[in-house]
Amino acid sequence: MKQYDAIVIGAGILGCMTARSLRRWNISTLLLEKEEDVCRGITRANSAIVYAGYDNKPGSLKAALTVRGNADMEALCEELEVPxxxxxxxxxxxxxxxxxxxxxxxxxxxxxxxxxxxxxxxxxxxxxxxxxxxxxxxxxxxxxxxxVNPWLLGIAAYENALQNGAEAILGREVLAIRPCPEGYQVETREEVYQTRMVFNCAGAFADRVQGLAFAPEVKLxxxxxxxxxxxxxxxxxxxxxxxxxxxxxxxxxxxxxxxxxxxxxxxxxxxxxxxxxxxxxxxxxxxxxxxxxxxxxxxxxxxxxxxxxxNPYRDSGESIPDYVIENPAPGFYSLIGVKTPGLTCAEGLGMLLAQRGAEYLSAEENPDFDPKRRGISEKDNDILCQCEQISRAEILEAIRRGASTVEAVKRRVGSGMGRCQGSRCSGEIARLLEEYGHGSL
Ligand SMILES: Cc1cc2nc3c(=O)[nH]c(=O)nc-3n(C[C@H](O)[C@H](O)[C@H](O)COP(=O)(O)OP(=O)(O)OC[C@H]3O[C@@H](n4cnc5c(N)ncnc54)[C@H](O)[C@@H]3O)c2cc1C
Incomplete structure (x- = not known):
């Protein structure tokens, strides 16, 4: 059975940021995602706003993380090369x-x-x-x-987490979590993993994922x-x-x-x-x-x-305005019901979870952590997506980085996002995907 210090469940923006932050310490990390690509859940469909922070109750965690996340967004986007x-x-x-x-x-x-x-x-x-x-x-x-483009920020955090040694398996749904003396056994249909810590970042499914091991106090x-x-x-x-x-x-x-x-x-x-x-x-x-x-x-x-x-609520019916990090047992952390402005706060929440994990394991800092990720920018003259002027070179680079569907290429380079919505370039991109396979360039 493969063993990790941390398993992050769910590769939306919060899971990707958490996996990236965990690698700031010497914490071996596996990210498990049930879909065939990252950021296919809430992170792909939201308002893309980096909120200023005047909506949130003074003194709340949400208010503090929003104002900080907003202030830090420029630096984060520079590090990850995201517009x-x-x-x-x-x-x-x-x-x-x-x-x-x-x-x-x-x-x-x-x-x-x-x-x-x-x-x-x-x-x-x-x-x-x-x-x-x-x-x-x-x-x-x-x-x-x-x-900011929410899914591009999530994909960039994902790529940077992998660059820093995190592992990820896509198309792996977590079906069971069993507490054991060493931590937890996390089961998917294909494999069982051993981990000292679990980070539940399963978005709209986070209450159900926590319910695999502990009754959630917060439901959705x-x-x-x-x-x-x-x-x-x-x-x-x-x-x-x-x-x-x-x-x-x-x-x-x-x-x-x-x-x-x-x-x-x-x-x-x-x-x-x-x-x-x-x-x-x-x-x-x-x-x-x-x-x-x-x-x-x-x-x-x-x-x-x-x-x-x-929308998070307690059994009493009370709705929950602030972020809650449930910690039902040592080494188990759940983000349940992070909605707006979770994108603005994603780095802050990921960092908060990783800090808790690092404290729990008394982990040492990772001296080799490199926060910098290179965006896809090298173009050639062979333009495949006419509406958005996306070249073959960019599309091939997206495939090389793991895009395995036309949709996944689109979310990395913007092909098919223009007026014709991909009707002119999708066929050729599908052909390239077939020719080169999934990231095997
Ligand atoms: C309508 C809307 C608008 C918003 N607008 C903004 C905004 O403008 N600005 C802002 O700051 N925030 C905004 N937000 C909030 C922000 O988009 C979310 O907080 C954030 O995207 C949540 O990310 P996530 O990673 O928790 O969820 P998700 O992106 O849904 O990721 C969770 C992942 O977990 C995976 N998963 C679930 N169960 C399992 C399992 N058993 N095994 C493996 N994987 C699993 C899912 O497939 C999914 O990929 C908005 C939210 C909504 C709903």
Whole structure:
């Protein structure tokens, strides 16, 4: 039976960051993921915002990690060679009754140490973002808000974890966890592993994964959200626009993505099929876009997708606003119900888990840890994806790094993300995958 100091379950952004952080110490680490690629769960479908940190309760772990994660995001993205944009944000209110909510967030944000927050008058906000529908009552400006590609950040952390000696097996679902004198035995269909520590980063399944060994105190109720992606040609605001309505459930968020697309996030909704969208939800979102950003050409939508939100609650029914790291037994750590802003806090949460593990094992620091990962940037003149101008060399490098499907290549280099959504390049990429196999270049 193979033995490790740590097994991380789930290769979403939190599992990938945790595996990377564990390798800052001499902790042998195995990452197990049930899907055929990393970051296929919540990490692939979210709003891509690096939050400023004014939403979170002062004094909470979430508030501290958000403000720190935001401040550190530039350095992290430089280390991992992932694009990051500190574009700022406006939280806009049109109804005078919604303005006190902005004032409350301003006060929260100041307590949390969010830099540069300012309450703007309607005309000031409209001058800053001329695309906004006129009649803004007030807006909260947060210059530190940013955007990052969530799955690319997760993939980069994954590659860096492997570079630093972590092992990973994809397509391995953890089915059982048995406490034993040496720690835990972690079972998959194919193999059983021995480990001293377990890090449960199973996202929407984290309560079930903890339940394989210990009854979880925190459980998850899932709901959904819907998104629209606009072509890069669509006119977009410069900053992230949050629409604060007095009545909850009506606002949308407009996000200028690092790739140049406009992303629109809709409101929370009940979930029927995970990651599915609904015609009525999309129509409603388009109506809201026309209302908030009247100049947006709604004919330029190129994609829509659905998301899954894990909402943590206790048996008493009480919902849990802060992050909880469950530690039901020595060496067993669970992140259950990390939702927004888990992307912003991913490095901080991964580091927190790794520090706990290092303390538990009295592990020594790894002097060879190298935080730097090289992005895929070498192009050649053979352009395969015409919309996004992605070359054969980039696609081959993605395959060499482990991409085994057209979708996995897309998520590493952006092929198929443009207007034609891959209809022109997918066939050739599939052919290359077949020719070169999975990472065997
Ligand atoms: C709609 C939405 C919008 C959001 N927007 C933002 C935002 O703009 N900014 C921000 O900071 N945060 C945002 N978040 C939060 C952030 O996206 C999440 O906190 C983060 O992506 C969660 O990552 P994860 O690794 O926990 O989950 P996941 O990405 O779901 O990863 C968990 C992994 O565990 C695997 N797994 C599950 N069970 C097993 C098993 N038994 N064996 C092996 N593998 C298993 C799954 O396949 C999956 O890959 C948003 C969240 C949601 C839901």
């Amino acid at each position: 990051f944009s500190r574009c700022g944000s406006l939280l806009v209110a049109y109804e005078p009754e919604a303005v006190p909510k902005l004032e409350k967030k301003l006060s929260n944000g100041r307590k949390n140490g969010v830099p540069g927050l300012k309450l703007l008058s309607g005309p000031e906000a409209e001058a800053m973002e001329p695309m906004l529908k006129k009649g803004v009552a007030a807006a909260l400006y947060a210059p530190s808000t940013g955007t 109720k899932l709901d959904g959200a819907e998104y629209l992606v606009f072509d890069r040609l669509a006119k977009k605001p410069e900053r992230v626009i949050f629409y604060q309505t007095q009545s909850s459930g009506k606002g949308i968020t407009a996000i200028p993505c690092t790739e140049g697309n406009l992303l629109i996030a809709g409101v929370r909704k009940d979930m029927t099929i995970p990651y599915a969208t609904s015609p009525e939800g999309l129509v409603e979102m388009l109506d809201r876009v026309k209302e908030l950003l009247p100049e947006t050409d709604t004919g330029l939508v190129i994609r829509s997708f659905g998301a899954v939100r894990p």
